[in-house]
Amino acid sequence: METEINKLKQENEELKKKIQELEDKLKTYTNTNRHKKYYENNSNIIKDKAKNYMEKLKEENPDKLKEWRHNAYINRKNKLKALVDNEKKDNE
Numbered sequence: 001m002e003t004e005i006n007k008l009k010q011e012n013e014e015l016k017k018k019i020q021e022l023e024d025k026l027k028t029y030t031n032t033n034r035h036k037k038y039y040e041n042n043s044n045i046i047k048d049k050a051k052n053y054m055e056k057l058k059e060e061n062p063d064k065l066k067e068w069r070h071n072a073y074i075n076r077k078n079k080l081k082a083l084v085d086n087e088k089k090d091n092e
Contacts, residue, residue, distance in 0.1 A: 039046060057064060 054065075
């Protein structure tokens with residue numbers, strides 16, 4: 001029984017170390033200063049690409065835009081409802 005607990009503790013520690021290593025590796029690829037600097041230097045290019053993508057999407061797949069807009073509407077509606085509910089709870 002004692003050895004099983006020790007094995008589980010050891011395995012838990014190894015998994016924690018592995019998770020930490022993977023998180024450190026992931027940080028090098030996400031939201032670094034390099035990404036921010038690239039966006040600052042090339043913001044106009046990025047905006048143009050996004051605009052061209054939306055224009056292309058309007059022509060090729062307008063249903064996708066309807067879906068996105070509908071989801072955005074539902075999310076706004078839910079946020080507003082949650083805000084109103086929180087205000088009611090705070091007032092009570």
